[in-house]
Amino acid sequence: MIFKWLHATSEIEMKDRLFIRLLPDHESVEWGLINSQEATTNFLERGNLLLNDIVALADMAEELPVTVLIPAEKIRSFKVNAPTKNRKQLQKAVPYLLEELVIESVETQHFALGEIDGDNQLSINVISKAYLSDLLDRFKNAGVEPDELIPDAASLPVFEDAWSMLDSDPALVRQDNDTFWSAPQDMAKDLLQWNLNQAIEEEQSISQALRVFSDKETPINLNSVAGLAVQPMPIEDELLWLASQDRSNGINLLQQDFSPTKKSNNTIGVWRLPLIAASVLAVVGLSYLVSDIIVLKSERDAYQNQALQEVRKISPNIDEQKLDSKINEIGRLYKKAAGSTGQVAGLTSLLDKVYTTIDPAQLRLEQIDYNSKQGTLNLDVIADNYQQLTSTQERLEANGLKAEMRNAKDNGGSWTTRLVVKVN
Numbered sequence: 285m286i287f288k289w290l291h292a293t294s295e296i297e298m299k300d301r302l303f304i305r306l307l308p309d310h311e312s313v314e315w316g317l318i319n320s321q322e323a324t325t326n327f328l329e330r331g332n333l334l335l336n337d338i339v340a341l342a343d344m345a346e347e348l349p350v351t352v353l354i355p356a357e358k359i360r361s362f363k364v365n366a367p368t369k370n371r372k373q374l375q376k377a378v379p380y381l382l383e384e385l386v387i388e389s390v391e392t393q394h395f396a397l398g399e400i401d402g403d404n405q406l407s408i409n410v411i412s413k414a415y416l417s418d419l420l421d422r423f424k425n426a427g428v429e430p431d432e433l434i435p436d437a438a439s440l441p442v443f444e445d446a447w448s449m450l451d452s453d454p455a456l457v458r459q460d461n462d463t464f465w466s467a468p469q470d471m472a473k474d475l476l477q478w479n480l481n482q483a484i485e486e487e488q489s490i491s492q493a494l495r496v497f498s499d500k501e502t503p504i505n506l507n508s509v510a511g512l513a514v515q516p517m518p519i520e521d522e523l524l525w526l527a528s529q530d531r532s533n534g535i536n537l538l539q540q541d542f543s544p545t546k547k548s549n550n551t552i553g554v555w556r557l558p559l560i561a562a563s564v565l566a567v568v569g570l571s572y573l574v575s576d577i578i579v580l581k582s583e584r585d586a587y588q589n590q591a592l593q594e595v596r597k598i599s600p601n602i603d604e605q606k607l608d609s610k611i612n613e614i615g616r617l618y619k620k621a622a623g624s625t626g627q628v629a630g631l632t633s634l635l636d637k638v639y640t641t642i643d644p645a646q647l648r649l650e651q652i653d654y655n656s657k658q659g660t661l662n663l664d665v666i667a668d669n670y671q672q673l674t675s676t677q678e679r680l681e682a683n684g685l686k687a688e689m690r691n692a693k694d695n696g697g698s699w700t701t702r703l704v705v706k707v708n
Contacts, residue, residue: 342427356437451498
């Protein structure tokens with residue numbers, strides 16, 4: 285029986301986020317602890333560290349989601365006509381589609397895939413496997429494992445009527461969703477002029493607007509760039525400004541062989557709540573749920589009280605009335621699995637693997653169904669973008685599960701799909 289998991293906003297505690305920016309020297313970072321409880325982005329703590337000293341952030345990184353920005357100079361962005369919409373086939377095909385455009389051997393490069401747009405164009409970010417592997421090893425050895433790894437220039441806002449630029453050193457420029465770059469300040473004007481000339485030739489326009497975000501008293505002077513209409517955009521704090529930007533339209537480089545391996549600790553809400561309730565029921569109330577045995581009210585109260593205490597560890601505001609409803613829903617799921625102890629154990633194991641893999645910050649659970657005959661857990665989920673769906677699928681498969689996406693659909697601002705998951 286399919287049940288819908290409706291969750292109250294008051295029961296979900298948004299996690300703070302550790303935000304790290306790798307600086308252009310590739311040996312130091314600046315970081316901030318983002319307060320997710322406030323409508324306006326601000327830092328609870330912040331600082332600067334050598335990359336070799338980021339072990340100081342390990343305790344925070346263990347408990348919180350981690351976003352890392354890396355210098356855009358290490359990434360090249362491309363856009364190609366997608367030969368297929370199958371992600372696994374694209375992963376195999378893309379390196380050879382770009383073989384003539386990538387100077388190095390494609391075997392040495394990591395190809396991170398974005399979304400396919402309405403014109404069937406696929407966004408791709410390319411980065412050296414050796415560089416990426418070494419960087420991630422340094423983070424991992426310090427106890428800091430990123431959930432997101434994004435080029436810093438891809439964090440700049442995208443406008444329909446203008447390019448955006450961060451007046452830093454190096455300067456960061458984002459022309460559109462898929463075109464971004466960085467350049468030393470003394471080369472920024474020349475590169476802007478070159479890219480502007482290219483855009484004017486392709487689009488048959490005579491000028492280009494550029495919004496320049498700067499925290500400097502004297503921003504970069506771009507008056508010599510012909511055809512550029514500059515709009516100054518003062519900001520107070522460069523790192524805080526970067527942290528406040530919407531990165532959902534960027535490509536997370538942590539894909540395929542580089543997918544995040546750490547267990548997400550952002551588990552308060554729709555994913556951990558059903559698992560804990562199910563675990564409690566499996567221990568103290570399973571016989572009641574999977575058979576027609578009548579139990580005494582005192583026994584029911586006993587296991588419901590145990591469940592309430594467990595759930596309150598992660599959701600302090602839940603009351604008994606809401607808990608009863610949720611336990612009954614989980615109970616129906618377990619009852620559907622009834623038929624043999626092995627089937628119930630299989631469901632418990634499958635739920636546990638799914639829970640340890642899925643990041644609730646990316647996916648919102650709408651419905652869940654267990655098919656005992658096929659041993660599949662069917663999850664109807666919503667994500668902000670298609671990339672979040674595919675990265676979740678990859679993580680499930682890396683965790684020893686077979687995961688299939690069915691009827692993935694763009695709903696104009698969000699994506700829905702049914703994830704069919706079973707033990708591989």
